[in-house]
Amino acid sequence: MSKDIILKAENISKQYRLGQVGTGTLSHDLNRWWHQVRGKENPYLKIGDTNDRSTKGESDYVWALQDINFEVERGEVLGIIGKNGAGKSTLLKILSRVTAPTTGSIKFGGRVASLLEVGTGFNGEMTGRENIYLNGAILGMTKKEIASKIDEIIEFSGCERYIDTPVKRYSSGMTVRLAFAVAAFLEPEILIIDEVLAVGDAEFQKKAIGKMQDISRQGGRTVLFVSHNMAAVKSLCTRGIVLENGRVVFDGGINESVDYYSKLSIEKLEEKSIQHKFLNKIEIKDIEFICNGSKINNFNSIYLGHDLQINIDIKANDNIVDLSIAIDILNVNLELMSHVTNEDDDFTFFRVEKGDFLSFTIILKQITYIPDQYILNLWIGSSHLESLYKIERMLIFGVEQGSFTKRTKPLPNHSKVFVKSEWSLKS
Known part of the structure; x- marks a missing residue:
C-alpha cells in the first residue's frame, strides 16, 4: 500500500x-x-x-x-x-x-498553519474576533466557513470576555490561547x-x-x-x-x-562503571534504579521533580562497625551537585555481622537539577572513614524538563538547580 x-x-x-x-x-x-x-x-x-x-x-x-x-x-x-x-x-x-x-x-x-511564537500572524490593533477572521482568510477560508467555527474557537481559547478588545492588550498567555484555537479549529x-x-x-x-x-x-x-x-x-x-x-x-x-x-x-562519557573493592569486606549483589514505577538503565532520563529510587543488595564478608553509604551526584563537567549519605535521614547500621545479607532502598526526592545529564557515584565504608567499596559512574542519567515548571522556555543551562516558587500580587 x-x-x-x-x-x-x-x-x-x-x-x-x-x-x-x-x-x-x-x-x-x-x-x-x-x-x-x-x-x-x-x-x-x-x-x-x-x-x-x-x-x-x-x-x-x-x-x-x-x-x-x-x-x-x-x-x-x-x-x-x-x-x-x-x-x-x-x-x-x-x-x-x-x-x-x-x-x-x-x-x-x-494548507499550512504555523504557531512559531506568541502572536504569530496577529495584528495588535485589531480585536481578537477580527484576528480570527484575518487568520482564517490567510488560510484561504471563506467568511462563512470562519463564522461557522468562531464560537468554538472563542470558547476553547477562554478569551470570550476580551474577544472584542484589541489583541495588543492581551497577556502572552491569552494571546497564545487564542492563536492556538484559531490554528487548530480553522482546520489546516x-x-x-x-x-x-x-x-x-x-x-x-x-x-x-x-x-x-x-x-x-x-x-x-x-x-x-x-x-x-x-x-x-x-x-x-x-x-x-x-x-x-x-x-x-x-x-x-x-x-x-x-x-x-x-x-x-553524554557520548563522551564511558558507558562502563569503574568498581573499586577494598579489603574484600563486602560484595554488591545487585543494584537497580526505579523512577515512576519503571526500571531506569544507563542513559535513560527522568523528569524534573521526580524521585529516583535506588535498591542495593550487599553481602558482608566480615564484621563491619557502622556501615556507611554515600552517593555523589555530578554533572557532565564532573562538578559535584549533591552529596547524600545515610546520616541525612538518621539511618544507621551500627554493626553488620559476617555473612549478613542487606537489602536497602534509597529514594532521592524530587530531583530538580537543570535538564542535562548527570552521574551517580557510590561509596560504601565504615564510620565514613574507611573505604570498603566504590563505584564510579554507577548510573548516567538525564533530566528532562517535564511539567514541574510552568516556565515558557527551556531552563537556562548556565543555572544548576531549579527552585520551585510561588508568586502573587498584593492588592
Whole structure:
C-alpha cells in the first residue's frame, strides 16, 4: 500500500553569514549573481562551518541546516527534537515559508498553519474576533466557513470576555490561547507548533495537547511539534526526528528518538562503571534504579521533580562497625551537585555481622537539577572513614524538563538547580 505523503523535505540546507544582515557584502552578492548568470553554483555553498556553538569557526558562513531529508504522512504527529541551536526553529520557519532554504525544496499536500511564537500572524490593533477572521482568510477560508467555527474557537481559547478588545492588550498567555484555537479549529491540513504552548498554564497545555491528538487521530491532519518538554513530546507524537548541529542524526519512533536525544550530551562519557573493592569486606549483589514505577538503565532520563529510587543488595564478608553509604551526584563537567549519605535521614547500621545479607532502598526526592545529564557515584565504608567499596559512574542519567515548571522556555543551562516558587500580587 502506497504512503499518503503530505509533506516532503528534500536536501534542505540553510546558510547564514555571521555578523551580517542579509546576504553579506556587495562583492559577495555580485559574485553570486555572476555565477548565476553563467549557470554555475553559488560559490559560497562550498564553504561554511557546521552549526556547533561550542566551537570557534574558521569561516564567516555557517550552516544552520544541512542536507535535511524527511517525509511526513497524513495524520502523523512528528516531534522535532534537539538542543538549543540544533536548527529546530530554522527548519520550522522554512516549513512555514517564513524564510527560504538556501538549497533544497519542500512539497506540501495541503494548507499550512504555523504557531512559531506568541502572536504569530496577529495584528495588535485589531480585536481578537477580527484576528480570527484575518487568520482564517490567510488560510484561504471563506467568511462563512470562519463564522461557522468562531464560537468554538472563542470558547476553547477562554478569551470570550476580551474577544472584542484589541489583541495588543492581551497577556502572552491569552494571546497564545487564542492563536492556538484559531490554528487548530480553522482546520489546516498541516499544523506547525514551536514551543509556544509553554506560555499557557498547565491546564491549557493539557487541553491543547488533547486537541492536537484529536485533530490528528480523528481529523487525519498532520502536526509538526517542537518542545523541550519531553513528557509532552512523548504523549503527543508518534514519530520523532533528532537534530544536532543542523543535521538529522536520528529518525524513528518517538520513544527511541527521545532516548537517542538523551544520549547526545553524554557520548563522551564511558558507558562502563569503574568498581573499586577494598579489603574484600563486602560484595554488591545487585543494584537497580526505579523512577515512576519503571526500571531506569544507563542513559535513560527522568523528569524534573521526580524521585529516583535506588535498591542495593550487599553481602558482608566480615564484621563491619557502622556501615556507611554515600552517593555523589555530578554533572557532565564532573562538578559535584549533591552529596547524600545515610546520616541525612538518621539511618544507621551500627554493626553488620559476617555473612549478613542487606537489602536497602534509597529514594532521592524530587530531583530538580537543570535538564542535562548527570552521574551517580557510590561509596560504601565504615564510620565514613574507611573505604570498603566504590563505584564510579554507577548510573548516567538525564533530566528532562517535564511539567514541574510552568516556565515558557527551556531552563537556562548556565543555572544548576531549579527552585520551585510561588508568586502573587498584593492588592
